[in-house]
Amino acid sequence: MSTTVAPKVAAGPVAPSGGLLRRLRYLEPATLLWLLLVGALFFLVVWPVAELLITSFQARRTGEFTLSNYAAAYGRQRYVDALLNSLALGALAAAISAVMAVPMAWACSRTNMPGRGFAWLTVLAAFIIPPYLGAIGWILLAGPNSGWINQTWSLLTGSEASLVNVYTFWGLALVIALNSYPFIFIFTKSALDLISSEMEDAANILGAGTWTTTLKVTLPLVWPMMLAGIILVFLETIALFGTPAIIGIPARINVVTTQLWQFFEAPVRAEVAAAYAMPLLLITAALIGLQKLLLSRKGYVSQTGKGGERRVINLGPWRWVLFGWCVVVCVLSVVAPMIALVQASFSRAWGRGFSLDNLTLANYEFLLFGHDAARGAIVNTFVFSAASATLAMALALAIAYVVRRNLLPFGTALAFLCMAPFVIPGIVMAIGFYAAYAGPPLLLYGTATLMILAFTTRFLPIAYANGAAGMQMIHPEMEEAVRILGGGRLTAIRSVVAPLLKKALLGGWLLVFILATRELSAAIFLIGPHTRTISVLLYDLSEEGNFEVLSALGGILLVITLVFVGIGMRLIGRDFMLRRSSE
């Protein structure tokens, strides 16, 4: 026999006995880590949701079972109206978004409209702008009397009456739609990209013209995907806090999220809020289910997609009409509000317009050097976002790994838990975290830990989608090759999996980071005096009505966003943000 290198049995002869001892000897150290992950998911996802449910059925002091919270939450007409307002607002915003996005998506995907790249850039920009910055921009543009549009109108016509007013139901819906239409655009365009021209030719040959074909053949084919996008906008809208708070509260339009916020004003009635949040949770879960159903049936679109040749439809003069439409959407959603915002941020008084003597850096200077809360908020935003992005990616990746490699018998359940926060509106999640961890025994209220944990949970699904997609690309044999050569599982992860996943990891991290820097709805319920973020401070400043400083803070957030989006696009690819976050 050669100099064998096999480890010898430490104690005695070969025998099938001593099973337990051997089992312990052969236990992988990594196994404990996997169990830790299960614990983390329980802490981050299961317990807050469970606590939300439990709290909604508990009497405030005694903790007894009661239905009185539900009675209190839905006992007043005002509260019921808020729910109905939310639903109406969601429907209206989704409808307006569809009107904006569908022609753009069709023109970009199928036609010879000029400036298709420009349209794509518009969508990207609209998607990147934090929603409440668009809202502030539109207050500056369409505030009654003082807004730019109204000022111009009275200058031109001498009329005293306002032309437009953002503080209305329609105004609110339009501002929301101008930020959310990218979802419908992305869904519709990706479906249109899969339809081959042959399907349209088939209709043409039967005598249908271009318009008939588009309306009767093309659009019905993409209808499921379009509807999925519309549902997403609806859900985003009913869960949105920032824009309804900034525009809706002054306009006396009460929606579910702003009503929830009122339940949290002193004295905090978390149990009523929990009960009041239930319909939001149920509607979201049901519609996500419906969306999944629609998307799983999209098969009949993609079936014919591969290989099918795609011809560009020649629109003739109509292409300028569509181009005009894209320009309008671009101006309304990006150019006008952002110019208004930036102008205000550099102004002594924003109403005095673009003149040199109105130009100042004082607003930025004040925020960066004169305003303690602002500096703290900027630092907090960076710390919370970076910490939660790191945590979420680490957790998501580890779980994607466990699931992909079948390391635990109930792996799919873990994946489900990771994706579960997707159906929980941020604001509802925040209430769950408040109920679970703000009070005893953990007493996390007002701590940075609570914010970071809540953000982590909120963005876990996006992190998981990235992590799982990355893991899918790594052949298990890559790791097995490490193990058979004598490296443990952790060595395999360190020396092979992690380096190969670098790009996917970085993309996911940046995405979560960017989304976390703007997160408001989960933050506003959990902040304490020392944990304010830029987004929360923006909201506070908007209540004070100092638009110059407010705009400057918005400008700072915009710069942060643009820098990190730029890094992401540079390192990962042009559409890294649109791709993953809309899945």
Next chain:
Amino acid sequence: MSKLVLRNLHRRFGSFAAVDGVDLALQEGEFVSLLGPSGCGKTTTLRMIAGFIPPSDGTIEMDGEILSSPQAVMPPERRRMSMIFQSYAIWPNMTVAENVSFGLKLRKLPAEEVRRRTGEILEVVQMSHLAGRYPAELSGGQQQRVALARAIVVKPSVLLLDEPLSNLDANLREEMRFEIRRLHDEFRITTVYVTHDQAEAMVTSDRIAVMNAGKIEQVDDPFSLYNRPRTRFVAGFIGRTNFLEARLVGDRLGLDGFELPAAMVQSAAGPGERVLLSVRPQSITLHHAPPPDDGDRVSVPAQVVECAYLGEHWDYVVVPQGSGTRLRVTAAPAQRHQPGEAVWVRFDPAQIVAIS
């Protein structure tokens, strides 16, 4: 003592038995192939040996120590084995040299020795000039050599290969077969080689274990396996053959329409019992006239019904007179017959095998 022993090995996935009672023992330095059709459980067996899959039943022992049993499985990283994967699994984030030296570094060898042994093995597989390249810049055959070097350099106690050549083109595949055998002759590592290509197994192996439906049908050296198959499956899977049903009557073997002397084949069958004969196509010869009777060879009259020219040889189908049996016969390129032609077929008893 055997180096590696599989004892009554089972692996079930749900109610499906992928490996269904495998017994196999390898001597130190032996090269054994697992050969069988797709889905017969080769990979599963190999991965159980590596420790990636626990057995449902049975044990795997190396040097007398139990590595795997249903109760406990020593993890792969502690078995001191090497494996070459079907996908090669060359790490794309490391250069050729880094890939090869990885296992040595894991064994905490001094840097000087790591460098020396890496250099040596790259020399052996003729990859020294590409040591600094990344895998994405290598051809399939070169990646294969890196995988071989990486697996051999650590001097594993057992080397496992899972269809390592299936992703290569035909020429390269033939070349690498001999390369693998050459490396084995040089290093004498105990090797289990999984393949579904019989030529590959015949070239490389000391012994071949033919698997079918989770079981080993026969383990033998390539020559015996071809010439003395013990089951119908093995006879049909290794090379081509004619299966002939016969019945033992007195001292004659009665076939469909013709007879052979029973003494021609060794068989345990008793009088009146049925016997299945395997007759290789190249053991039958065709003649224009009745060949001279030289005692042990037997001839019967027949008719050619089909012919095909394959360049290296002719493929004929002939039917003996008064018989329904279609015999496949291989003949040299110079030996031409027309369909419909009357011929004599002669059987070589040394090449007829009775299968139980």
